[in-house]
Amino acid sequence: EAGVTQFPSHSVIEKGQTVTLRCDPISGHDNLYWYRRVMGKEIKFLLHFVKESKQDESGMPNNRFLAERTGGTYSTLKVQPAELEDSGVYFCASSQEGGSGNTIYFGEGSWLTVV
C-alpha cells in the first residue's frame, strides 16, 4: 500500500514567486493534514481537511497560503507570493476516519527554499 506522497520533494523559488505543493494521502483516508517546520523550530500544524471540507485552518499563517482538497482526494497547498520566512519543510499527513487515536501517517515532506 502506498504511503503519503508529496511533490515536489525540493523546491527553490525567488521571493514573490508562487509555489504549489501537492499531497496524495493514503487511499481511503478521510483526514488530511498539513504541517510545517521552519528551520530550527518545532513542527507546526497548518490545517486539517475531513474529506473536502476544512475542519480546522487555525494554523494557516496568513492569506498568502491557500489549501484545497477538491473531491476529497489529493490536496494542494499554494503559497503566493512566497516570502523568505516561508522557507522550511512542509509535511502532509493523513489518517482514517475516527478518533484522534488513529495513527497519523506522514509524507517525506516538501522542502521549500525561498531566496
Add this chain to the structure above:
Amino acid sequence: AQSVTQLDSQVPVFEEAPVELRCNYSSSVSVYLFWYVQYPNQGLQLLLKYLSGSTLVESINGFEAEFNKSQTSFHLRKPSVHISDTAEYFCAVSGVGRAQKLVFGQGTRLTINP
C-alpha cells in the same frame, strides 16, 4: 490548548549505552501522546503511542515510553542504542475524541557515537 516541551535539543551517546529523551506536556484536557522519529532524509514515522491502559508502551525496535500523569511526562527510553537509532525524535500530543491535530515538541536530535 496543549503544549509540549522536549528539554534536550541534542543528545549524544555512545553505541550500546542507554538513553532517555525527555518530554513534558501541558494540557487542560485528556490527551493522547506520541513519539515520532525522523531518520536522515526520510519522513516522520510513528514510533509509539499512548492512548489508554498500561502506562508503559513499547515499540518494535526496543524503545519504550511511560506516561506519567502526575508529572505530565512521556519520556522515551532505550536500554542499549545502535548506530541505526541516529535520528531526530519528536514528542507530540493530541486531544482525545474526534480526529485532532498533533502538537509537537521542538525535537531531540539523537547522535550515536561508535
